[in-house]
Amino acid sequence: MEESRIGIYVCWCGTNIAKMVDVETVAKEIEKMENVVIARDYKYMCSDPGQDLIINDIKEHNLNRIVVAACSPRIHELTFKNALKNAGLNPYLFEMANIREQVSWVHTDREEATKKAMDLVRAAVVRVNFHEPLDKLSVDVDPATLIIGGGIAGMSATLMIANAGKKVFLIEKNKELGGNLVNIDLTFPHMDSVQQLLQPKIQKIKDHPNIELFLETEIKEIVGYVGNFETKITTYEGKEKELKFGNIIVATGLKLFDPSKIANYGYAKLPNVVTSLEFEKMLLSGIIHKENGNEPKNVAIIHCVGSRNEEYHGYCSRTCCMTALKYANQVRSALPDSNIFDIYADMRAFGKGYEEFYTATSKRDIMFLMFDQKNDLPIIRKAGAKDKCDMIIEMNEKLSGESIEVPADLVILMTAMEAYDNAKDIAHTVGISMCGNDFYIEKHPKLDPVATTTDGVYIVGSCQGPKDITDSISQAWAASARILAAISTGRVDVEVTTAKVNEDVCCGCQTCIMVCPYSAISFDKEKNVSIVNEILCKGCGTCGSACPTGAIRCRHFTDKQILSQIEGLMMTSVQKLEIIEEA
């Protein structure tokens, strides 16, 4: 192995790091370590002059390993790897020490913080000695796309990709397209007809030459990897069909919470307590009525039913506040003399034009009453003979501090929206993860909101979390653009920090196959050894640690690299390295 010539770069991050870590001392101390050729500190390493510093040093001092001590690698690892590439060095000959999130931001004693920063940099320096150059891998992309879920999100993505001239397979488990919108009358805040937005799209999909639509169909298993996925489906006519595609969009949406779980509201016991979706159907039918067909005199709308309460769902279902205002407007227009009560916990008007919608609605003679969603839910009971209404809602009104009674003849529950019970199955089929609430998790909540940790799989619409039509469509088109870009490039890069089986050592026990969460390992019966598919492997390392014979080596996370890093961390002063023998 050639001799290491290491360059160290300690970043100030403005004052973010420098105010809590004595960066100069860190650089000076580390410079004394073996194989370190040069150690510098600089105000902003990620800036262009910062990167140039690295590039010039590589050329001038003939460096072959680089360590940057700065922020989290999640933020700038790629930046520095590119700098190495630009200087003609393999980007894997690089290691980052996080002295911001793990040091300066979380400590208050400057001396101790500086010591810890040094330890972390030492660990990185010792480790980088054992880094090996790795080569890039890329694969062809099949230009077809699979879209699961034919709600507004899935339909929008389908049309976008198909209109760009690419093949789309659209899978919908129901008899018809449209998802939740099938039963919705008008949209907030503009009060447009949903059906007028929806039906033309459905027709276009049915007529489109690039779209193959499979209704009443569900997907059980998908094999393959980004660019080259495959599945077998059984259509509702019972035909088996094999599909091949390069990318997947998951757009499976969500469903409504069952409010009978909340005893206070008497859903399913009191006849005129309905869910939002049931009320939409009533609106679509053209008349607002009680169960006996009569017109209600007092209409109450209750928000956050099953949302924002740890007993049910801790999250906010996001669209129900505006939907509630939509109903208040619709009831006011249909029944001008009715009393309307909007019983809310907080009014969330998050989107463009929504606050204005709230303001306009609040002027339509609607009584807004506030309750405590965490500790003090209203209670609905049957009214007495003297009450002149069918039901009484008892509640502690927060803004007045009074215990009040609200008359009601029809109560609309703004039921929470929750993931489908089988959300997990889909997650497993396409290899993506779920958050605690069973919504799918995006790759990065800010910087990569529609991709997932599985390359080639995207999540759009309300399967990622409750959202309105606008946001669902925005996501659908964002994912479509990502996919069209990948298709037009023709090839995609895949990560090479993967596991590799040493066939001579593998005993064929198949432990690795059982533990791999990405189904990346298959068994070669002839040779009696396991084989890792490099494109499916995420380099998580699970198999490496489970393998009883030590046959699996994870590139960039070899035993030697990890143990040397630990060794570096334990050094309290500069000392000669002991080369750790590979097991």
Added chain:
Amino acid sequence: MSIRVNPGFIKELTKYGAREWNACFHCGNCTAVCSLTERGILFPRKEIRAIQMGLTEKLASSPEPWLCYYCGDCSENCPRDANPGEIMMSLRRYLTSIYDWTGMAARLYKSYAAHLWFMIFLFLAVIAAFVVFSRIPDSPEVKLNTFAPVHIISLLDHILLIFLGSFLITNIINMYVKIIIKDKTVKIPVWLYFKEAWNAIFQFATQWNITKCQRNNWYWFGHWFLFTGYILMFVMVIFFLDWFQTEEIHPFYHPQRILGYYVTAGFLFATIYFMIGRYRKKKEIFKYSHHSDWIFVVLLFLLAFTGIFIHIFRVNGMALPTYYAYVLHLAVEVPMVVTFVAFSKWSHLAYRPLAIYFAHLKKSARALQEKNKIEFVTQ
């Protein structure tokens, strides 16, 4: 005990001038900026909430609306332009009507036409009474006491006083019942009535609270000038009319003339200041004018105006014009007094200091209850 909300109440209150009540989203800015709220006496947000929910009993038992002098700070600082100041004003009109058991106040406040027609009726009635009962003296000199003998006018004044006074007093009792007796959440010890009385008297005499919130002290001055003029006139007309309405023309430094000038100056200053304000609509307090506001200032102005003419004609010995001016003066005064003193705007002269009194009574009594509760718990 829970209270039933009343969505219909809002429709009722809009007839008293409430507007934009539904714009309020309870940020509380208005209460925070109001210079007159204090711990235990909070407004206007709380009252706006009670309006939105139609908590009529709660409103009836609140003295707070009377504590507001309508400086407009709240309206200026309201992020939703809910006009809390004007809502408080409309609430005072509403409260005046519910204290009034005859239903007269409600009728006058809710209908411009009713108020106007009633005034015109009284105006004509006064003129008719003179036409029927009065004889113009045969003398070229001014013989006002022959035309309108002081003892008869004085007698009529007293009858009017007893008549209107009994309405006002019963309304006040009604107010007391609503604010103090019906509010079961608070019990007031008798000694507190004495302790809190001085503050109410001080406020009645000075209206000092206005200076706390009016950055423009002209408003306070105008209001106070009008108030003292009104009280002086009341005392002179009711108790000393024979000293005030004389045939003899005193020299201008005579107290009779000086007092007359004072009252007239007060009326003129205040009414002109208010009329210009209401016309320009620059200050919050003048931005919205209910019909009762306009009728009130215009009548007051006419009262001062006809008074001046009586004086000028009399001093110059112009008999006939003096009599006509006198008739007009009374024809303006009677409807003014009859409609406003017990049933409309002018009753605030009694309600406001009493409300201040009641508010502090309740506040102190609540503080005592709170203290006793804590002591009870700690023992």
